[in-house]
Amino acid sequence: MSTLSLAVRDSSTMLRRNLLHARRYPSMTLNLLLTPVMLLLLFVYVFGDTMSAGLGGGTPDRDVYIAYVVPGLLLMTIGSTTIGTAVSVATDMTEGIVARFRTMAIHRGSVIIGHVLGSVLQCIASVVFVGAIAVAIGFRSTDATVLEWLAAFGLLVLFSLALTWLAVGMGLVSPNAEGASNNAMPLILLPLLSSAFVPLDAMPGWFRPVAEYQPFTPAIETLRGLLLGTEIGHDGWLALAWCLGLVVLGYLWSRATFNRDPR
């Protein structure tokens, strides 16, 4: 069997294993979905009037704020889901089964690739779930063409892949599930420091560059542009660069960590 077909076959076996885990134990995935869903409802129904007044120059309009906050929350959903990835990778590494995999004549990276693919699929499912809630409470894309919808979907997948590789690396260096969950905290904290909830120009000047150039803000602005027709500008390229950079970084980091002699 060629290296490639071995990789494909073993990785899909490992993917099946991960999906089985996710299906059998959905509680963690659902717990992680709680944060973005609660924030969505909180910001729309509790803070919505105030937030939209600040946004639209005085007149409270909840629908305006729904439109504003949903793109950020979709990306936050991805961050939240990948915390689960870090935890499940860390847990997996403490189990004897991975030691067994390492002594088998299988594609070396398949364990990790299985986790990555499983995580991306879970991210997409989570985004669809949160997106459906958003639509149910009134979110509508104003002017997106089919091409823009595709681009938006591509961005979500790419962003999922980027955060997933990062989370896999975090999971691999964590000694246990608790450690992984702590290490992966930035994945859900970063969106709070982005343009997800309030525009950058509403932030204090010294803080603005931090919020502007972290990975979430360009991705949020790009998604907003694609779905709502706001201006994307250089954020598109920035988002793409962040995603690709994180994929490469996370991949190299994970590979190096996984290939070390086990503890």
Place this chain on the structure above:
Amino acid sequence: MTTTTDTPAIAATGLRKSYGDKTVLDGIDLHVPEGTVFALLGPNGAGKTTAVKILSTLITADAGAIRVAGHDPATHADAVRAAIGVTGQFSAVDNLITGEENMLLMADLHHLPRREGRRATAELLARFDLTDAAARPAATYSGGMRRRLDIAMTLVGSPRIIFLDEPTTGLDPRSRHNMWQIIRELLTDGVTVFLTTQYLEEADELADRIAVLHGGRIAAHGTAAELKRLVPGGHVRLRFEDPGAYERAAGALRETVRDDQALTLQIPSDGTQRELRAILDWLDAADVHADTLTVHTPDLDDVFFALTATPEHSENPEKSGKSANFDKSEETVR
């Protein structure tokens, strides 16, 4: 030593491994002919698991020439992996999925066709008495069941060399005997078994050849019988409650080893019925009446304790050496 014509399943010379400045394996040699059971025996922390990890490609050695199934684990890890099956010290099952799913996972990773994978799964689950538990998550299994599942998973793909790292540690006596039976059955298939254990009885029961690992070195190796010859022969031990009787007996008998504190006398003996009768006659003739008489034949415990006694232990002769384990290996006659 005895086998030079067979291709060894496992051969290693000068195997070394250290973590930081702690040397775990300090140049060990191993030679395991095909189709035999080899036991690596040693106390906790002797380096047994490290040796298994190196031979099974899990970690790399610092130095040493190694061949497993004719391949070097360092340079041809996948060739080695294709020939081996490993059951580690800590259960290597996926606890989140069922026993059957674990088996099918192994079948998939061995690239067995679906139908054959299902057949092998059903067969092995039945063989290891797990058919009834097949649909339950492995997390709900008892220790013995999990070990059986572990070994069943190792057998998917029919490995020629099987590593079992402390397969019975933590099992109750019944499960341990079941496990021994399972290991014996493996041999009828002609596979080579590399076993580590801290139980001498286990090595004695199962292994063709035994190496005693102590402090990162092989302290001794050979068959169980060869090892037993390394320690002084058996004896009959007489124990007295009354110091006066003890003194009288010690005066009346020759060729005995005295232990004044424990009030015991040791008379060399090979433990045969004939010699035992001769000793009893002799005791009667000397009018010696011991409170208990026990027969002690040398076993691997003696070898083990003699070889692995560390200096700080041997300061106290009562606690070291073979005397430490009398209760287990003696049979009380009266």
